[in-house]
Amino acid sequence: MFSQPKNRTLAAMLALSGVLIPVSGLHKFYLGQPLWGLLYLLLSWTPIPKVASAIEAVWYLAQDGEQFDRNFNLGDAPQEAQLHAPAQSVESIATALRQLDSLRAEGLVSEYEFEQKRRQLLDRI
Incomplete structure (x- = not known):
């Protein structure tokens, strides 16, 4: 899972799922940021991760493919x-x-x- 390039749409869908379901931070695990994912899980009883997940979902969708690759695929080219x-x-x-x-x-x-x-x-x- 970590050797394949990350999909921007899937990351946004996982972030939005964190707004709708009680568990937030799945998108952070998917994007290879397990410490942030753990922090989201620990704070899931507060609204903070839900708001952050919603903002990040919009951010992921607002980026073009190259920007997303630079940020989360470490600049990997096709x-x-x-x-x-x-x-x-x-x-x-x-x-x-x-x-x-x-x-x-x-x-x-x-x-x-x-x-x-x-x-x-x-x-x-």
């Missing part, structure tokens, strides 16, 4: 575009990995986030 990537992309990925490692070393990125983004960068090679 598979056809990845096949024609230039050879210099390996160097840019190496640079991005070094920058990501420095962010992890400074404590600005958690180990989980580092590993997730590292794998996604390496999958592009």
Whole structure:
């Protein structure tokens, strides 16, 4: 589920379901944000996650496909575009990995986030 690109319409439908059913935050789990999903579940007895889910559903639908991909698919391009990537992309990925490692070393990125983004960068090679 996490290796496939996220669908904007499905994310919006899950967010809207959080407004209608007692459990909110399913869209956060779908989008790969389990800590936010857990927070929504813990606060589900208050109206806060329902309001946030409604706002996020509108936000997901208001974005175009490219914006949504940049935000939730970490900028993943469609598979056809990845096949024609230039050879210099390996160097840019190496640079991005070094920058990501420095962010992890400074404590600005958690180990989980580092590993997730590292794998996604390496999958592009």
